[in-house]
Every structure is written in C-alpha cells, then in structure tokens.
Amino acid sequence: MSTGDTSWILTSSAMVMLMVPGVGLFYSGMVRRKNALTAIALTLVALVVVSIQWVAIGYSLAFGTTVNGIIGGLNLLGLQNFGTMIGGVPASAFIAFQFMFAAVTLAILTSAIAKRIRLSAFIVFIVLWTTLVYCTMAHWVWGGGWLAQLGALDFAGGTVVHISSGFAALALAMVVGKRSGYGEQPMEPHNIPFTLLGAALLWFGWLGFNSGSALGADGVAANAFLVTNISAASGAITWMTLSWRRGPPSSLGLVSGAIAGLVGITPAAGYVNPLSALAIGAVSGGVCFAAMSLRMKRSLDESLDAWAIHGMGGIWGGLATGIFATAAVNSYSGLLYGNIHQFLLQAVAILAAVVFSFAATYAIAKIVDLTIGLRVSAEEEYVGLDISQLGERAYS
C-alpha cells in the first residue's frame, strides 16, 4: 500500500465533500430569501441520503462485477466483501471518494427545483435517481461498463457528474414547471456574497475532485491540479468579458465563468497541458454563457443554470478531451495530435450520456410527480419553502 496515495485520496475526498455545501451556498445566494435555507438544506439532505444509498446498493451497482457492461452486479451489496486494495489505495478510500462524487452530482441537480419541490418528493426522487441514473452512468464510464470498454475518456466525471446532472436538471425543470410569477415579477438574487463564497468553496473542492481522480499522488494528479486552476481562471475572464458588453460585468458573472471553466476541464484534467487548459476554459466560458442566454430567451425556469453550465460545459469538456489529449501528459492523444478515433469515441459517450440522463430523469420525475407529487401547493410556494417544508426561516 502506498501511504502517499492513500493520504491524497482521503484528503481529496474531504475536499469534494466541501463542494456539497459549496453548491448549496452558490445556489442559496441566487434565490429569494424565502427559499435561502432550503437551497442549502437540500444539498445536505442529498449528502445524507446518498451516504446510506451508497452503502445499501449504490456502490455495488456502480462498481460491482459488470452485467454485460450495462450495470454493476449485486455482489457488493451492503459493502460486504469489497476487497482490500484498489490500485495502490485501500478499497475503502476509493469507496469514500466515489461516494462524495455521487453526493455532489445530486447537489448540482437541485438547481432545477430548489424553489418549488416538496421535501418528501425530493428524497424519493434522489433515491431513485442515484440508483437508476447515477450508478448506471458511473458504471458505464468508471465501473468497467461499455463506455470504459470502448475507450472513451472521462478523467473526473464530465459525463457522469456534469452532463448527467445538467441534463437531469433540464428534464426536471420541464416536468416541475416554472415558479409562479416567473418572468413577470423581479426575482433578484438575495445574497450575492453567499454565491461568491459557495463558488470559492467549489473551486477549492474541485482541485481535489479533479486531482484526486488520478487515484494516486503522482505526476498526473499534479497536472490535473494545475490545469484545473488554469481553466477556472480562463473561464472566469471569458464570461466576465462577454457580460461586460451588456453593462457592468458583475461578480456573479465572474464566478459563473469560473465554474464553467472548472466543468470544462473536468473530463480532460488528466490528459491535457496548461496551454490547452487555457483554451478549454475560454471556450467553456463562452459556450456556457451562450447556453445561459438561450435558456433565458426561452424563459425556461432552470434559473440556477445547472444545464447551461454543467450540462453544456460538460459536453464541451468531453469533446475537448478528444481534441487536446496529449501523450506527453498521459498515454492518450486527441484530434490535435492526429487521433480522430478518440474524438469520435468522446462524441459517442457524450451522446449516450445526454440521451440517457435526460430521458431517464424525465421518466423518473414524471412517475414521482404522478404518484406523490413533486411540487408544493401555490400557498406553500408563496410563503417559501423554508417555512413550508422546513418550518424555519433563513433570517428571523
């Protein structure tokens, strides 16, 4: 066992855990004050529920012995007999690291619904969603499933975490519908400093998220750390510049661009060099900014933009991996180095992730909606979820 590898995986697992309330704060600042507490609370509920789901069935479905490359088997139910080592680290460290990824994915997905979902329906939905959508995709890409067998690259979760949560948020927003008064009344962010603090926590955690995905304390991990920060900065400056043309650039724009850059580099972090990271971040900032503008024009109430930033940024990141991957960093090369095959594989993986995540989420959301009802009543929405779902106020 390598103690260096193990300590880095444990450290980065803890860093990824911090992204969960980071997402919560990021979202909370952007909603109105009557939902401010719920936005954070839902991410912590996700952390708690997935902790248990992961022990019961989640890890086994994602990383159990593959059943035809589609889903993991049931051989690791209840985290029994999971073996001692995976690579150079104890299997328990790997399980913890992977679990935090599942929790962050769910936290991102709350974007679509933080202002109008019933707490009970949310819990049922996330149990179903992690089991049926997240575990399946994690198996496809990391658990020895068909995308892994095909050779599609996804270093730290562009498809599994970002495309899946982004397109799930889109499907969920479509099923649950707009907030009442959306587009007619002003719905200003209630506390932008919260959003900046959340973004900063996300940025910090993301360094562990990407770098820890090397599953070792080595050169690939260090490269991932470096390019992650570069892409975040490049995304931030791009988004800021684009929004500057419409007026003052806003700090919200700056951090949104940083998150876009972080999403874009996620699948590529272990395969690309610093100059490529600059380009990946810049394009990611532009793509996500355009996606957000389109979302607003269609007046779709997915207002915290998980789709625009995580979904569309994830698509770009997956393609970028197939373009910029270089054997100088890790053993794969992309389009830029004459390997069109890798680029096409990336496109297949992205298409599969988009279609599966959107369709499966739409179906799950519809079923939960028709059986127990996803959405709160008009009165509950009017007084806000903090009081109606939690019986508390963010500010007394």
Add this chain to the structure above:
Amino acid sequence: MKKVEAIIRPERLDVVKGALDSDGITSMTISEVRGRGEQRGISLQYRGKAIRVDLLPKVKLEIVVEDAVLQRCIRTIAKIAWTGKPGDGKIFVMPVETCIKIRELGAPSDEEEAAVEA
C-alpha cells in the same frame, strides 16, 4: 394635502411604482414590513398538522399628495396591486398639516454663509 399609506404584496411593488410614475406621482418612501389581516396569514397542512404562517412579508408605500391627486393615486394603487386573493393589502389616507423641504428651510442665510467663509 394627504398622506397615503398603502400596504401591498411585495411582488406587485414594481408595477405599482411604474403605474404611479405614469400618473406623475414620483415621490414615495418604501419599507419592507410584515403583517397580517383578517385571515391571520396563510394556513398550510403539513403531514396533517396545520401550520399557520401569520405575519407575511409586505411592502409599505408612504406617499404624500395634493388633495386633487388623491383619488387618482389610491385608485391606481388599488387597481394595480389587486389580485383578488386574500392578502392584497390595505390603503390608509390621513391628513397632513405641513410638508417641509429640508433643503429649502434648512438652507443657511446670507450672513451665516459669510461667517463660514470668513
């Protein structure tokens, strides 16, 4: 001269302000308040248990107008703030004895100004 004190739904504030603007009523003071009326807030069912949320967030507008403009002012507020559901709010009208502009009454006299400069 009258003072109009209107308590309305916060989400109607922007449209009410816009409508008053087109009526030529531009000056106002606005505060965020909480209050309740005859229904004592909204009651919700949570797991069969009733929760009452009294003291809902409202916005209070205070506007001082000439008597000639009063009717137009209160009609505009009532029309635009209306949704027909409980909680639309109330308008109170009260007489105002005088209105003093601090910038004019408090302005230093010529002698005072000369003393400051010296």
